[in-house]
Amino acid sequence: MTWTRTDLLGIEGLEPGEITELFDTAANMKEISSREIKKVPVLRGKTVINIFFESSTRTRISFEIAEKRLSADSVNFSASGSSLSKGESLIDTARNLEAMSPDIVVVRHSCPGVPHMLANRLDCPVINAGDGAHEHPTQALLDAFTIRERMGRLEGVCVGIFGDVAHSRVARSDMLALSKMGARVIIGGPPTLMPLEAHSLGVEVVGRLEEMLPEVDVLIMLRLQLERQKQALIPSAREYAVMYGLNPARLKLAREGVIVMHPGPINRGVEISPEVADGPCSLILDQVANGVAVRMALLYLIAGAAAKARAGEGAPRIWREGDAATTPRAARKRRREEERGG
Numbered sequence: 001m002t003w004t005r006t007d008l009l010g011i012e013g014l015e016p017g018e019i020t021e022l023f024d025t026a027a028n029m030k031e032i033s034s035r036e037i038k039k040v041p042v043l044r045g046k047t048v049i050n051i052f053f054e055s056s057t058r059t060r061i062s063f064e065i066a067e068k069r070l071s072a073d074s075v076n077f078s079a080s081g082s083s084l085s086k087g088e089s090l091i092d093t094a095r096n097l098e099a100m101s102p103d104i105v106v107v108r109h110s111c112p113g114v115p116h117m118l119a120n121r122l123d124c125p126v127i128n129a130g131d132g133a134h135e136h137p138t139q140a141l142l143d144a145f146t147i148r149e150r151m152g153r154l155e156g157v158c159v160g161i162f163g164d165v166a167h168s169r170v171a172r173s174d175m176l177a178l179s180k181m182g183a184r185v186i187i188g189g190p191p192t193l194m195p196l197e198a199h200s201l202g203v204e205v206v207g208r209l210e211e212m213l214p215e216v217d218v219l220i221m222l223r224l225q226l227e228r229q230k231q232a233l234i235p236s237a238r239e240y241a242v243m244y245g246l247n248p249a250r251l252k253l254a255r256e257g258v259i260v261m262h263p264g265p266i267n268r269g270v271e272i273s274p275e276v277a278d279g280p281c282s283l284i285l286d287q288v289a290n291g292v293a294v295r296m297a298l299l300y301l302i303a304g305a306a307a308k309a310r311a312g313e314g315a316p317r318i319w320r321e322g323d324a325a326t327t328p329r330a331a332r333k334r335r336r337e338e339e340r341g342g
């Protein structure tokens with residue numbers, strides 16, 4: 001195992017070799033989910049706290065299942081019903097959870113940067129399960145893993161990402177992950193739902209689905225993120241479906257064998273019609289299934305790297321003899337500063 005990373009805060013900063021190691025590990029993890037007894041003891045005795053300050057179905061349950069299949073003890077924390085409603089701050093909440101000695105913290109929050117802040121303050125590995133409109137790294141990893149599994153490669157595959165790109169953390173992480181792995185990426189959507197800096201993201205940009213469809217091997221449709229839109233950016237969901245939605249008629253413009261994906265949750269009949277979402281081109285539920293394997297691989301690799309860091313192995317990047325930074329937290333902070341060039 002060459003993986004040395006003890007947090008996963010974003011795709012930015014991940015090396016292609018790390019992504020490949022994670023995918024190869026996930027491919028091995030998949031088999032565990034098909035066994036009669038879906039459990040291996042690799043994280044026995046480890047505690048993972050899933051802190052979700054935002055709603056989630058897929059990510060939270062996928063992490064919990066991944067943790068349980070690795071025999072970790074999972075604890076789920078959601079903001080509603082917690083002492084946050086009594087005025088306790090986020091960092092105090094996190095430090096109190098840390099005092100109970102978790103081995104890994106998984107966090108989702110509506111504010112970009114919260115996982116980074118926790119990683120700098122807490123003495124255990126932190127995994128970003130989605131921070132505002134910034135990043136959703138495990139979704140991008142499972143998306144890229146699903147494409148690699150179906151196509152046999154990522155290099156040279158043309159992937160279109162269409163819809164509410166401006167508000168989508170999935171789009172941002174997908175663009176980063178797929179570009180790093182050598183895919184050709186095209187993004188598109190209505191002008192009001194495209195980021196202002198779209199043309200400087202290093203990917204191709206189109207306005208209409210009809211322009212993208214003949215080019216792509218894989219099409220990732222994005223959900224309209226109405227909860228993140230601060231003003232009305234489209235006339236109506238119905239009009240969006242008519243002008244920009246993926247339906248059987250539009251799908252005919254795509255290459256034979258095109259794959260359709262969606263991170264979920266789907267707005268059925270808005271960005272994607274039920275016929276396409278449930279049709280033969282759709283890999284939407286394969287994405288969900290692969291999410292468990294990818295998160296199992298990630299938890300396994302991060303727990304292994306954290307154990308090595310504690311034991312002083314893999315020292316060159318995170319700890320040097322004579323450093324004052326001898327705790328894992330201080331060592332991680334130093335490593336991040338070095339990675340940022342600070």
Ligand code: CP
Pocket residue numbers: 055056057058059060130136139263264265
């Ligand atoms: N794809 C995704 O993040 O779904 P959830 O919001 O249900 O976790």
